[in-house]
Amino acid sequence: MISLRRLAIAAAACLAFSASYCVANPVVDTPAGKLEGRSDGAISVFKGIPYALPPVGQLRWKAPSPMPRWQGVKSAAAYGSACMQPISKLPNIYTDDPGPLSEDCLTLNIWAPADAKNAPVFFWIHGGALVGGSSSERMYDGAKLAAHGVVVVSINYRVGVFGFLAHPELSAESPLGISGNWGILDQIAALKWVKQNIASFGGDPANVTIAGQSAGGLSVMYLLASPEARGLFAKAIAQSAYMITTPELKEAKYGLPSAEQSGVALAAALHKPDIKALRAMDAEELTTAAAMARFSPFGAVDGHVLKRQLVDTLDAGEQAPVPLMAGFNSGEIRSLRILAPAVPASASDYEAVIRDRYQDLADDFLRLYPGSNMQESIFAASRDALYGWTAERLVKKQTRLGQPAYLYIWDHAYPAADSVGLHGFHAEELPYLFGTFDRVGPYWPKVPETPEERSTSEVLMSYWVSFMRTGKPEAANAPVWPAYDATSAYLAFQQSPQTSTHLMPGMYDLVEKVVCRRRASGAQPWNWNAGLAAPKLPAKTAACN
Template sequence: MTPSLKALAAACLVGALLAPAAASAQTAPVVTAPAGAVRGVADGSVSAFKGIPYAAAPVGPLRWRPPAPAPQWQGVRDATRFGPACVQPVSPVRTIYSSDLGPTSEDCLSLNVWTPDVAGKAPVIVWIHGGALVAGSSKEPLYDGSTLAADGAVVVSINYRLGVLGWLAHPDLSAESPQGISGNYGLMDQIQALHWVRQNIAAFGGDPDNVTIAGESAGGLSVMYLMASPYARGLFHKAIAQSAYMISTPELKEARFGAPSAEDAGARLARTLQAPSTRVLRAMDAQEITNTAAMSGFAPFGAVDGKLLPGQLVDIFDRGEQAPVPILAGFNSGEIRSLRMLAPRPPAGAAEYERVIRERYGDLADDFLRLYPSTDMEESVIAASRDALYGWTAERLARSQTARGQASFLYLFDHGYPASDSAGLHAFHAAELPYMFGLLDRTPPLWPKIPQTAEEAALSAAMVDYWTSFARTGRPQAADAPAWTPYDASGAYIAFRDGPVMETGLMPGMYALHERAMCRRKADGTMAWNWNAGLASPVLPAAAPGCD
């Protein structure tokens, strides 16, 4: 079959998967699971069950407590509508990511299941949404699992507590805990959802012994938290991390790496809220707490508590203590084009750019300037910020799992189309999502519109196949597309451009530079490694043992 015919066939396939269900009535599917019976909705060959509670509502006096299993219900529960999104800040700014999430609630710990009608021991993909641990929801149209389900996977998308309601640590909350810890409630929610999947997914045709956790951005960060957490061990068997970032994270009780302890940050926020006790905090309006926390600069992250998160992610992965599972990881070439707030502003001239880089990077400056030259400062600033966060993390994950004897698959999404490229957003952050979900026509209102062409559909069809086959077997494969070679000494990776292409040696020198910079910061103990790269970097220490 010629490439054009292949593309046309893929377009027909994707179009069929995306077409609305026929108007004729279908029998509403009912599944009886250990949690209870649910009635969903059939859409062609796929059934969807929405808004299923996986944990009791952590509201009022239960706020900032570990999730408890949802009580079993009687009769058949209606599962035709999504549950509410978790409480999150109300933003007056509209971006390409903005969509109408409808009402929010603290009673938000629900999940959704898409299952093919031929399911039986089907691979399970548990999707964790992004949004900086502050925003987002499993109900976003871009996360609809119907196309992946039509390709043979059972897809689960989950809500988890966000912002201050999901990630607040505080000395009094730690004192309440039998384990002496606080924070990480959103991570606890994710683990509870995986327990629900373990106990119930077989009733939906899924294989509880073949579960892949997957997420993008903060969802990718969550995937790494779950890989690092002993409490999630055995609940999943593969991992997909898209645009993840292995940054330093607060310690629960100690100020380290340029950040206050998580408990101190929480106590400071409580003073801002004029809340002298956790009783007062729990009595406050959830939306008021959330908005005030966001405006005061409270940043939700997992806290190293010695229990759920035993250490910094880089240390856990360096020691080989993370989950020994195959991984598919990657990032987008234009990550920062839609996240300009993460990049420092270029200086007035090339001489100043080079002066600052030499001041900050010292003996690493020549390597930095070779990768990110002053001849095009704006592009260099964007690329340096991208690589320090996303590129370095993706390759680090591939290296780490390969070292653990697990198959690892690395990708670069470098695909643009007329609307994105004309807006200066070539392969922007999250641009791969419509393709790997097979939802080219379900993007948010301000998203650059994807043309409905055979070529775009062919790329999407390949990515859907790669993702679902990885979940099925641990080896990504796609019809009429290159075999995806595991990451190895050659640095094998796949680039998604106009189509998928196997290549080797991703951005030579990129990983080594940012690994050395991170290692020196960690050895120093007073510096974070996150968005403070390039022009925003602190002055790096001289070479440290084990770092060069």
């Protein structure tokens, strides 16, 4: 627990000097070592805590190694470096300064009420397409969320080529014969650190909720599926997750090369003969070169960290049996237009392509995504194939396990976003969740500081905190959020929360049929290839209606 004796002594010294500005720093003595943080009002803040040894030199592309207990009192006043990542030269609404970059980046941050005792723990995994992002992003400041009585933890994990490179030589180094899932193993190592140490901050190690948005939501699914993470968390929240095809470690399948083949191809593109040569490369040079070579970081089905495809894990009921919340945003693709195919010259052209690609399911597709408004249909089809179907599939399968599961859609409007065509855009809910309207990036549509928007933020935080605490999302002066169950219930975050049933009728069934046929064929991924970008649909089989 936070050292009350140290606080009392420091406070007395402050009073003797000048009570007007002297504030004692919180100190904790954890199994990992002693830490000195900072006070933010009633919240104690600890930043840049190392949870594993730096994965540099010969530890590059190794599973994270536990950090030995340090001696003395370690300062936890500043964020650690962000993990190595390319910096975009073209600004967009997600652009923000990640700060210093380093391979020595396996750190986490904690915001805890000063009087916390057995408090729920919120374990936040940042997004960034598994390419970038950082726990130090200003929008993820956990103070306001922690003020609701929870301990907030945010983590860094290896991304890009450092987090997800698989290669036959790396697999040969492993006793299990596997490689590639370094970033997922980092997340698991951070969860193990939390389990061992969070009680010292007033958190309950038996009540940890893993949560993340976008690639953070994908990471939540990886953790739900991974046997290595079992028992390290009690609940899960997946925001705008996407259940895409996962490369197999050693076998080309579903139209994708194996993860090891991708690693060999990258080494060849960089003119490096082996892993030794890749380890010798400067980290920044390697980051840039891998991005230029279009290396795509994803988890790998290796039989150990990820035993099988996420869709197969859920179908087999092998995911962690925990309460779950999942949802997506109405305008996901409005801010991710790279995922949206170009609008055809005419509605007849649009319909012709859809009929060619979707075959006997074309009428179902066109009822949901008609040619009368092609741009909106393109946005919606891409959104649903990635995010909508994923959210509903998660709650359906978790319900089947006998666990409470809750579905939502974020469809909230505010002027700065709507005025530039970004209604309900990807990640729009995040400053509401963290209460950080004033900490968004420089190109983010500014959220107005009005009572209405603050009320929306408070309701969202209350639902999330209630779920962390009890497994049931509740908020004062807001609708009861029913579990998905047999009624297919969901909550819509509009100008105020609204409950209903059967979200977007027909959407889930259509995407499920398409994915089923692609899985059965073994030759097509179920990734970004929806609508006009879809390949010709495989024929119906006995297993796929």
